Amino acid sequence: MEQQRLLPISSGINFRELGGYTTQDGKTTKWNKLIRSGKLAGLSMDDMTFLENYGVKYDVDFRSPEEKSKFPDQVPANAEYTFDPVFPVDETQSTKQTDELQRKMNIDATSGLVEMRRVYRDVINQPHAQKAYRKFFDVLLSNSATNSALLFHCTAGKDRTGMGAVFLLSALNVDEDTIKADYLLTNRASKSFQDGIIMDLKLQNKNSAFIQSIRALQSVNISYYNSAMDEIKKLSGSMDGYLREYLQLTDHDLTDLKSIYLE
Numbered sequence: 001m002e003q004q005r006l007l008p009i010s011s012g013i014n015f016r017e018l019g020g021y022t023t024q025d026g027k028t029t030k031w032n033k034l035i036r037s038g039k040l041a042g043l044s045m046d047d048m049t050f051l052e053n054y055g056v057k058y059d060v061d062f063r064s065p066e067e068k069s070k071f072p073d074q075v076p077a078n079a080e081y082t083f084d085p086v087f088p089v090d091e092t093q094s095t096k097q098t099d100e101l102q103r104k105m106n107i108d109a110t111s112g113l114v115e116m117r118r119v120y121r122d123v124i125n126q127p128h129a130q131k132a133y134r135k136f137f138d139v140l141l142s143n144s145a146t147n148s149a150l151l152f153h154c155t156a157g158k159d160r161t162g163m164g165a166v167f168l169l170s171a172l173n174v175d176e177d178t179i180k181a182d183y184l185l186t187n188r189a190s191k192s193f194q195d196g197i198i199m200d201l202k203l204q205n206k207n208s209a210f211i212q213s214i215r216a217l218q219s220v221n222i223s224y225y226n227s228a229m230d231e232i233k234k235l236s237g238s239m240d241g242y243l244r245e246y247l248q249l250t251d252h253d254l255t256d257l258k259s260i261y262l263e
Contacts, residue, residue, distance in 0.1 A: 006189055007054075009047045013038040014157035014189045018165065021182070023173040027262040033149055034261065036165050038157035038190075039063070041071035051076040051151070058150040060139050062086045062132065062160040071155075079151075082139050086123065086132045086160040105213035112213030116159070117227040123163050124231035130246045133167055137249060137257075140168065144260050156193075158186040158220050163228060170239045171249060171257050186220045194218050 007015040015038070019031030032055060040059065043051075056076045061068060064085050075081045104111040123129050136152060143150045154160040162183050169179045187194070197218055201211050229239075236242040243249045249257075 005185070007035065007037075007050070009037070009043070009050065011042055011044040011047050012040065013193045014161075014186055016157075016182075016185065016189060018169070018182070021169065021172075021174050021178050023262060024175050025173060027173075027258070029169075029172060029174070030261055030263050032147070033143070034168070035149060035151040036157055036161050037151060037153040038161075039067075039071055039153060039155050040073040040075070040151075043074050048074060048076060052078065055147045055149045056151050057145070057148040058082065058139055058143055060084050060136055060150065060152040060164075062136075062152065062154040062164065064089050067155055076151075082135070084132050084135050084139075086129045086154070086163075087126070088128060105210045106207060107209060109209040109212040110216075111209075112216030113221065113223070115213075116216055116221070116224050119159060120163070120224045120228040121231050123160070124228050124235065124242075133164065134247050136164055137167075137171075137247060137253065141253060141256055141260070144256075156186075156190065156218070158190070159224070162186065162220060162225075166225070166228070167243065167247065168257075171243055171254055172261055173258070180222065180225060183225055184220060184222065190219075 005017045005020070007017060009015040014036070016036050017031060018034035018036060019029050021029040023029070035051075035054070035056065040061075056079050059073060059075050059079045060082045061073055062084055064087055066089065068083060068085075073081060101111065101115060140150060152161060152164050165182060166179055169182065170176075194215070198211060198215060201214060206214075232239055232242045236245050243254075
C-alpha cells in the first residue's frame with residue numbers, strides 16, 4: 001500500500017496519494033482525487049505528463065510569495081492554479097535559515113526542533129494561516145467532477161502541506177493514528193533528499209549541533225504534530241471544534257467533502 005501511495009515522480013519530492021484511508025465510519029478515501037507533494041518547479045516532461053494523465057485539475061500552492069517567485073510552479077495542463085500562502089514569508093525554513101537561527105544552530109543542537117514547534121503553533125494560531133486553510137477547503141469543495149484530482153503542496157511537502165492533510169483527513173473522519181502515520185510518512189518518502197542535505201553538510205565540515213538542527217528542519221517529528229494539537233485544544237477543545245470555529249467549516253461543507261472524497 002505504501003508503494004502505491006508514493007507516486008513515481010523522479011524530479012520532485014514527497015509526491016503522495018491520499019486514497020485508500022479508512023474513516024471511522026467504515027468509508028474509504030477515494031484514489032485519484034488527492035495528492036500532497038513538494039514543489040512543482042523543475043519537474044521533468046515525464047513527471048508533468050504523469051500528473052496530467054493522473055487527472056490533476058487543481059494545484060493549490062501553500063508557499064510564500066518569495067518561494068513562488070524563486071521557483072514558480074509548473075502547472076499541469078488543464079489544471080487551475082491557486083496561490084494560497086499559509087505564511088506571508090517562509091516560516092518553515094525549508095529554503096533558508098535566518099542569520100539568528102544559523103547562530104543558534106551552531107551552538108544548540110535542539111534549536112531546529114524548537115523552531116519547528118514554534119512554526120506549528122503559528123500554523124494553528126495565525127489568522128493568515130487560518131484564512132489560507134479555509135481557502136484550501138473552498139478549492140477542495142470545487143473538486144467534485146469525476147476523474148478530477150486536486151494536488152496541494154508547499155516546498156518540501158511536509159509542514160504546511162502536512163497540516164493541510166491533517167485538517168482534510170480530520171474533516172473526512174479518518175482516525176488519528178492513520179492521520180499521524182500519513183504525516184510521518186514524509187520521513188520515508190523524502191529520505192534520499194534529506195540524506196543528501198546531511199551528506200553535503202558533513203562534506204562542508206559543519207558541526208554536529210548544526211547538522212542535528214538542519215535534520216530537524218528538513219524532517220517531520222511527532223512533537224511538531226503534538227505542538228499543533230496542543231494549540232488546537234487550547235483554542236477549541238478539539239479538532240472538530242477548530243475546523244468549525246477557525247476554518248469555518250459548516251455541517252454542509254463537511255457533508256459535501258465526504259460526498260466528494262469518500263466511497
